[in-house]
């Protein structure tokens with residue numbers, strides 16, 4: 411509550427009829443942002459705001475979403491809200507607040523803007539028809555790029571969006587470049603060269619000190635070899651404003667049947683590592699950073715040792731799967747070396763790319779780990795992971811068993827749902843887990859947490875987590891790598 415006598419003036423405004431439209435399709439949005447929660451005893455409650463009220467203006471300026479709300483209220487102590495009630499009535503509320511005083515309001519999530527590309531390798535084309543609907547969302551949204559680190563191509567960004575990035579300092583932005591050669595980029599995105607050409611937009615962002623993390627989805631025989639070298643050199647020439655580039659291999663499921671695409675092989679990975687290593691050395695010498703980071707899958711598939719901790723610096727692309735294995739190995743190594751200490755942290759923490767302003771979905775409640783394991787007793791269970799990470803995790807767990815007398819097993823689960831080259835843990839589905847259920851040993855099973863939707867207990871193939879639990883021979887726990895390390899540290 412404020413330490414000063416607050417004055418609140420509320421009056422009704424005369425309103426026009428408001429058309430409701432479907433935002434994701436038309437991109438015409440009802441003005442305002444909807445309140446979803448009001449914290450008890452907060453300023454929001456004092457203003458008599460309620461869930462489903464829409465704040466349509468702040469100090470006379472229109473509000474499009476909660477980012478606008480944050481931007482327009484930041485640092486303001488004298489405020490006027492125009493609030494549309496669910497009845498259609500619009501109130502003008504004038505009030506003051508203490509500096510930095512929180513409103514105690516939660517807002518609706520941003521509805522993503524859709525992309526207008528037809529990428530050769532689009533993940534949507536690799537989904538089975540019955541995959542979870544959210545897997546078909548083709549988001550291309552500079553707000554989500556800023557808030558959650560989602561990549562955009564900038565190919566259909568509007569002037570308004572460009573201005574917004576600059577005006578509201580929505581930095582960094584995460585940009586899928588793929589190739590700086592225009593023809594190649596247009597070919598990969600499946601659009602006209604004029605649309606694929608982002609040179610001016612890119613330059614304008616850099617001129618306005620917006621930082622960019624770039625990404626290349628590497629497609630053999632299209633943007634590899636000399637093309638990749640050109641792309642990385644072009645991007646590195648903008649360092650430090652272009653902070654880093656992730657090079658991740660295209661992953662084709664059995665549903666990607668486009669014959670313009672070539673699958674990634676171990677030989678391709680080995681050659682790419684050799685070629686990019688030369689550039690990385692050069693960048694470390696000239697820029698002081700590795701700058702171009704190859705995705706972990708490239709090393710794993712090529713059978714090449716994962717680079718050292720120093721290679722990754724502060725892990726700028728860890729949420730794009732780059733450096734995750736090195737970070738895990740180092741954390742596990744510390745776990746094995748120490749007896750009783752704080753659980754070792756993984757690089758960057760959980761939300762390294764997620765901005766502090768981002769609304770984080772409320773996690774559903776999962777079952778707590780069995781109390782019998784509290785206090786460091788020996789563990790007897792099965793850890794499920796993808797075929798790519800299985801051998802590495804298996805080695806670590808074997809060392810852990812030796813040290814603690816535990817009987818943990820690692821089971822590499824084949825991905826039969828997506829099939830093709832997909833062997834990462836994060837794309838395992840309910841059906842994949844059920845297919846190996848008879849191989850589970852011990853008292854419990856652990857599955858990778860990110861195979862379950864973050865805000866709903868549902869797996870990628872639409873199976874509910876409860877259904878999977880009911881069909882499993884032992885209790886299942888969902889843990890991310892941080893959680894696993896923490897669990898094993900007990």
Ligand code: SF4
Pocket residue numbers: 525526527528529531532533534547548549550563599
């Ligand atoms: S930008 Fe390309 S890969 Fe991303 S959603 Fe659009 S079409 Fe798919």
